Amino acid sequence: MAVRSRKWMILVATIWIQAFTGTNFDFSSYSSTLKSVLGISQLQLNYLSVASDMGKAFGWCSGLFLMYFPLWVVMFMAAFFGFFGYALQWLVIKQVISLPYFLVFLLCLIAGCSITWFNTVCFVLCIRNFPSNRALALSLTISFNGVSAALYTLIANAINPKDDTLYLFLNALVPLLASCLALIPIIRQRPLQLSTYTINQDPFIFIVLNVLAVITGLYLLLLNSLSSETLRARTLLLGALILLFLPLCLPGIVCDRNWGFRTNSSLVDLSDPELHAELIEKDQSNSLNIEPFSAINKEGLFEKVMEKGRLTMLGEEHPARLLVCRWDFWLYYVAYFCGGTIGLVYSNNLGQITQSLGYNSKISAVVTLYSSFSFFGRLFSAAPDFLLG
Numbered sequence: 001m002a003v004r005s006r007k008w009m010i011l012v013a014t015i016w017i018q019a020f021t022g023t024n025f026d027f028s029s030y031s032s033t034l035k036s037v038l039g040i041s042q043l044q045l046n047y048l049s050v051a052s053d054m055g056k057a058f059g060w061c062s063g064l065f066l067m068y069f070p071l072w073v074v075m076f077m078a079a080f081f082g083f084f085g086y087a088l089q090w091l092v093i094k095q096v097i098s099l100p101y102f103l104v105f106l107l108c109l110i111a112g113c114s115i116t117w118f119n120t121v122c123f124v125l126c127i128r129n130f131p132s133n134r135a136l137a138l139s140l141t142i143s144f145n146g147v148s149a150a151l152y153t154l155i156a157n158a159i160n161p162k163d164d165t166l167y168l169f170l171n172a173l174v175p176l177l178a179s180c181l182a183l184i185p186i187i188r189q190r191p192l193q194l195s196t197y198t199i200n201q202d203p204f205i206f207i208v209l210n211v212l213a214v215i216t217g218l219y220l221l222l223l224n225s226l227s228s229e230t231l232r233a234r235t236l237l238l239g240a241l242i243l244l245f246l247p248l249c250l251p252g253i254v255c256d257r258n259w260g261f262r263t264n265s266s267l268v269d270l271s272d273p274e275l276h277a278e279l280i281e282k283d284q285s286n287s288l289n290i291e292p293f294s295a296i297n298k299e300g301l302f303e304k305v306m307e308k309g310r311l312t313m314l315g316e317e318h319p320a321r322l323l324v325c326r327w328d329f330w331l332y333y334v335a336y337f338c339g340g341t342i343g344l345v346y347s348n349n350l351g352q353i354t355q356s357l358g359y360n361s362k363i364s365a366v367v368t369l370y371s372s373f374s375f376f377g378r379l380f381s382a383a384p385d386f387l388l389g
Contacts, residue, residue, distance in 0.1 A: 006188065007129040008205070012247050013182035014122040014141040017075070019244060020178035021118040022148030023082065023111065023171040024052055024344075025371040028351030029153070029364055030093065030167045037093050040101060042352065049348035051105045055112025062120040071121055072186050078117030079179040085111030086172035093165045111171070118175070119145075125186070136206045139382035140213060146375030150220035150368045154240060157233035157364075206382075209247055213379055216243040221372040225365055347371075 027049055035045045065074050085107045091097045092104060099107075119142075126137035155174070156166040220240060227233035323329050347370055354363045 006185070009185040009248065010125055010129050011137060011141065011209075012245075013185040014125050014137075015144050015247065016178050016244065017118055017122055017175075017182050018141050019144040019147055019151060021078075021082070021115060021175045022145040022371070023086065023152075023175065024115055025146070025149035025347065025374070026152050026167045026171070026367060027052065027348050028354075028367050029149070029156075030164045031348070031351045032355055032363075033164045034089070034093055037095065038101065038104065044101065045352075046349070048105060048108050049345075051108035052112035053344055053348075055109045055114075056116045058113045059116025059120060061113075062117040066120070066124065071124060072183055074117060075121045075179050075182070075186070078114045078121065079176040080114075081110050081117065082114035082175045083172045085109075085114065086168050090165060090168035090172060093168055114175070130202065133202045133206065136203065136382055139378060140206065140209060143213065143375050143378035143381075146371050146373075146378055147217060147220055149371035150224050151237075151240060153224060153364045153368050154220075154227050154233055154237040157227045158230060158237050161228055161230060161233070205250065208250055210379065210382070212243070212247055212250070214376075216240070217372060217375050217379070219243060221369070224368045224372075343374075 031045060031049070034048070035042070038044075040048075062074055062078070065077065088097070088099070089104065089107050089111070092099050122141050123138065126141055127134045130137040152167060152170050152174070155170055156163070159166055223236050223239075227236050347367075350367055350370060351363050354360070354366050359366070
């Protein structure tokens with residue numbers, strides 16, 4: 001029971017990480033104040049938002065560090081990057097220190113880098129713990145990155161609704177606190193033990209977790225506009241935190257019930273050839289155009305499939321040369337460049353657009369609306385996996 005429950009605790013930990021580290025979504029909430037304090041033009045402000053996005057281009061470094069350091073070390077390195085980048089910007093915007101424009105540009109670059117490092121940690125955790133349902137795990141956890149702006153708005157309004165500089169302070173501190181909260185489940189993770197029963201049971205739990213995610217998104221979307229008062233914002237923030245902690249209960253209850261029902265058949269016979277065949281076949285069905293095992297083994301992509309004493313799923317470690325030769329990689333690249341990049345430009349300038357229309361007091365509401373629908377878009381991207389699975 002503990003082993004099966006632990007992977008769901010790790011999934012919830014990745015949800016927390018994603019929910020509190022989407023710091024790029026609230027740039028519009030403080031961009032006007034940053035522009036005024038630095039005395040820069042709109043073009044220079046756009047360069048700062050570009051620097052934050054350019055920091056994500058260095059996310060590949062996190063993969064190199066994972067080859068030599070454990071996951072929790074990389075996670076805290078990401079938290080340190082964000083703390084360093086955003087904390088110094090907060091001191092600048094509070095006029096405690098004065099930095100030239102170029103150094104502020106570098107701080108935005110470092111802060112943007114932290115986001116992709118957190119994403120890498122979450123991706124690795126999902127793939128390791130849910131090899132047969134990695135698409136469901138990834139879509140669920142990544143979607144919570146979209147609620148960060150709504151959560152930060154609630155926290156800021158619960159402290160001081162009139163202080164826009166709080167967003168930078170929260171960007172520096174909250175991801176570090178979320179990393180500390182997720183540390184225990186990540187450190188305590190054990191080698192995965194698979195059975196056909198638990199693999200078949202996972203989609204049902206994912207459906208329930210997605211329903212809870214929809215409820216959380218609707219809660220933040222519909223009630224966030226009522227958080228202009230401090231007391232009401234604190235009440236709504238408490239409700240949001242309860243919804244984020246609620247998924248911890250469901251997997252434990254499900255596993256408890258199944259454990260009592262299956263006490264006489266809890267051991268998995270690793271020598272069962274049908275179990276091996278089913279797991280390998282299921283992994284191949286979830287992958288795109290994977291070559292036969294003999295060819296993969298010959299090229300050295302996978303060292304082992306079975307190890308003595310435990311069952312190991314087929315991995316997906318591909319060299320960069322093979323990656324850039326695939327058409328689906330370039331299809332994703334072009335789609336993200338033409339779609340996601342335009343969305344980033346729009347979201348980074350939401351504050352200026354709203355201010356130019358005369359809705360200065362509605363900037364946080366517009367940012368929350370945009371990020372909430374980003375959440376729903378990412379969450380519903382898992383629909384084909386549910387239908388085809």
